[in-house]
Amino acid sequence: MITRYDLLTEYCSQRNQELADALLGRKALFLDTRAWVHLRRAVSGDATQIAWLPVLHLLRELVAAGRIFCPTTMTTISEVVSQADAATRLATAELLDELSLGVGFCAPDEQLLDEVDSEMRRRVDGYEPxxxxxxxxCMTFMRPSLLELDVSLPEGLPAFERAFDEVWNTPVSRLIEATGHLPGIDVSEAIERLNAGNWAHVDEISRFDRLLGVECRAVAELAANVTHPRVRRHVVRQLIASGIPEIVAESPDERVEKAAIVAWLVEALQTDEGRRRLPALYTHAALHAQIRWMRNQRLRDNDLPDHHQVAQAIAHCDALLVDRPTRNTLRAAQIRLDQLYGVNVLVTPVELSDYLTAIASDN
Structure with missing residues (x-):
């Protein structure tokens, strides 16, 4: 039975697909928050940002020419909102609008659901949607509220579409201006707990493949808990196909169903093919495993938001601009995420300028 939520979600997906079609031919370039700050300061004429001026010129030129776009993430927008000065917030937000074309990644929970849902459908129906x-x-933040609007279908669909269009067409700069300053979330305590936990188990780490397996199971368990309600119908069909009697498979036993999701995700994460199908899941697991493997390496306060963004972007962007420690982790010999996902990982404005120049020269 198709529910009201399913119908509204399908409408959102159709609009997202129309956007994806409009972006065909453009390369996606992820910029971390550090880069956005440098570029905003270059726009303002800050003499200390002279190295970023060629980058700014090339970015604007290539966006205008239909060659690239620089999508935003929920983390980037949240970090801009945390800037205390109103003029600085607005200037950064306007640059986001210009270079991103107003486009961002779907929220992390949506991306997680999309990956798991696609994997379940692949198992059940033999194809990936x-x-x-x-x-x-703005839709990154407002989509849950839109889906909760009290509208009756089908007669209420035009009202939903009007509300959707209002959010869809709102620039990020207007959202940030209306929101005002919101302090950033302090993750230092969480980082300390993670570091302490990693250090407490350091003597148990003897093989990287085992460590990676532990992390893959951890992300699979998280994914199963988050996505179970939305993918349950696929799980039930797969359980029936595997030989479990229908009356048993359709009984509402969350433990059995979640255990099945975990088992199937862990199985997929054992191969490069599966890792490419589940990039957000695998990137989280691989990055955390690599941090734990480097016995003396500790998570920094900005690692969690940075890793979230990289996990979202790595399989869907042609290039990432990140800080050097993040690149070193991505390129670690045990995981080589840059090679797995075929992405250019850049650090300096000179590297970014060279990358953009190559695109501009490729006619």
Whole structure:
């Protein structure tokens, strides 16, 4: 039975697919928050940002020419909102609108659901549906509220579409201006707990493949808990196909169903093919495993938000601009995420300028 939520979600997915079609031919370039700050300061004429001026010129030129776009993430927008000065917030937000074309990644929980849902359908039906990657920046925050609107279908669909269009067409700069300053979330205590936990188990780590397996199971368990209500119908069908009697498979036993999701995800994460199908899941697992493997390496306060963004972007962007420690982790010999996902990982404005120049020269 198709529910009201399913119908509204399908409408959102159709609009996201129309956006994806409009972006065909453009390369996606992820910029971390550090880069956005440098570029905003270059726009303002800050003499200390002279190295970023060629980058700014090339970015604007290539966006205008239909060659690239620089999608935002929920983390980027949240970090801009945390900037205390109103003029600085607005200037950064306007640059986001210009270079991103108003486009951002779907929220992390949506991307997680999309990956798991696609994997379950692949198992059940033998095909993978079209992935939903891009949305409008404001929609990243407002989609849950839209889906909760009290509208009766089908007669209420025009009202939903009007509300949807209002959010869809709202620039990120207007959202940030209306929101005002919101302090950033302090993750230092969480980081300390993770570091302490990693250090407490350091003597148990003897083989990287075992460590990676532990992390893959951890992300699979998290994914099963988050996505179970939305993918349950696929799980039940797969359980029946595997030989479990229908009356048993359709009984509402969350433990059995979640255990099945975990088992199937862990199985997929054992191969490069499966890892490419589940990039957000695998990237989280691989990055955490690599941090734990480097016995003396500790998570930094900005690692959690950075890793969240990289996990969202790595399989869907042609290039990432990140800080050097993050690149070193991505390129670690045990995981080589840059090679797995075929992405250019850049650090300096010179590297970014060279990358953009190559695109501009490729006619």
């Amino acid at each position: 079209q992935r939903v990657i891009w949305t409008k920046g």
